[in-house]
Amino acid sequence: MTLVAILSGAGISTDSGIPDYRGPNGVWRRDPEAEKLVTYDAYMSDPEIRRRSWRMRGDSPALRAEPNAGHRAVTELERSGTAVRVITQNVDGLHQLAGMPERKVLELHGTARSVVCTRCHARSAMPDALDRVAAGEDDPACLVCGGILKSATVMFGERLDPEVLGQALAIAKACEVFVAVGTTLQVHPAASLAGVAADHGARLVVVNAEPTPYDDRADEVVREPIGTSLPALLRGFHA
Numbered sequence: 001m002t003l004v005a006i007l008s009g010a011g012i013s014t015d016s017g018i019p020d021y022r023g024p025n026g027v028w029r030r031d032p033e034a035e036k037l038v039t040y041d042a043y044m045s046d047p048e049i050r051r052r053s054w055r056m057r058g059d060s061p062a063l064r065a066e067p068n069a070g071h072r073a074v075t076e077l078e079r080s081g082t083a084v085r086v087i088t089q090n091v092d093g094l095h096q097l098a099g100m101p102e103r104k105v106l107e108l109h110g111t112a113r114s115v116v117c118t119r120c121h122a123r124s125a126m127p128d129a130l131d132r133v134a135a136g137e138d139d140p141a142c143l144v145c146g147g148i149l150k151s152a153t154v155m156f157g158e159r160l161d162p163e164v165l166g167q168a169l170a171i172a173k174a175c176e177v178f179v180a181v182g183t184t185l186q187v188h189p190a191a192s193l194a195g196v197a198a199d200h201g202a203r204l205v206v207v208n209a210e211p212t213p214y215d216d217r218a219d220e221v222v223r224e225p226i227g228t229s230l231p232a233l234l235r236g237f238h239a
């Protein structure tokens with residue numbers, strides 16, 4: 001059976017109203033003060049940074065966003081009976097909201113829908129933490145151990161989860177088709193997965209508005225808007 005790997009980046013979620021925060025030209029990189037809010041050492045050492053981070057999370061569009069046609073096209077491919085694995089650079093959880101089973105989605109940069117304790121690693125739901133912030137706790141502590149809480153996203157200065165990365169690598173090596181969608185393929189190691197897939201014989205398809213460093217190696221490059229081009233492309237792989 002054909003295994004289709006989907007590597008998704010910020011571009012698949014812009015139709016859902018979520019800006020590109022992390023990319024090379026993303027919000028964080030253009031504003032050093034904003035970048036501090038998502039830099040591990042600054043976050044851990046400065047309570048004011050944490051208070052600003054919590055206020056920002058409360059205002060974030062990510063938790064209110066809805067999946068769009070691109071996310072739904074991936075789910076429809078999976079429901080057609082084709083083996084699909086999603087590797088995403090996004091932290092918005094929209095693939096799962098669109099119906100992809102949790103176990104078939106690898107979140108390279110974690111998720112903004114959970115919080116994690118930096119001391120005991122207990123996880124809980126982001127909305128619960130935001131309710132505490134709204135009720136007046138400007139830097140809510142872990143309810144289990146009192147440690148500092150953070151979003152369950154991978155901050156700058158933190159390493160990616162090696163287990164998630166290992167699974168992503170295995171999928172890149174095993175898949176017959178690798179579709180990189182809405183990613184500039186400039187942030188490693190996520191980007192290099194496209195090269196690994198091509199090295200192992202996968203058909204490489206790049207769906208992105210802008211050129212990427214892997215376009216030369218791609219079997220197919222699609223520049224049309226994701227919301228229309230991805231559903232059309234993925235229908236070709238339905239079981």
Ligand code: ZN
Nearest residue numbers: 117120142145
């Ligand atoms: Zn804790």
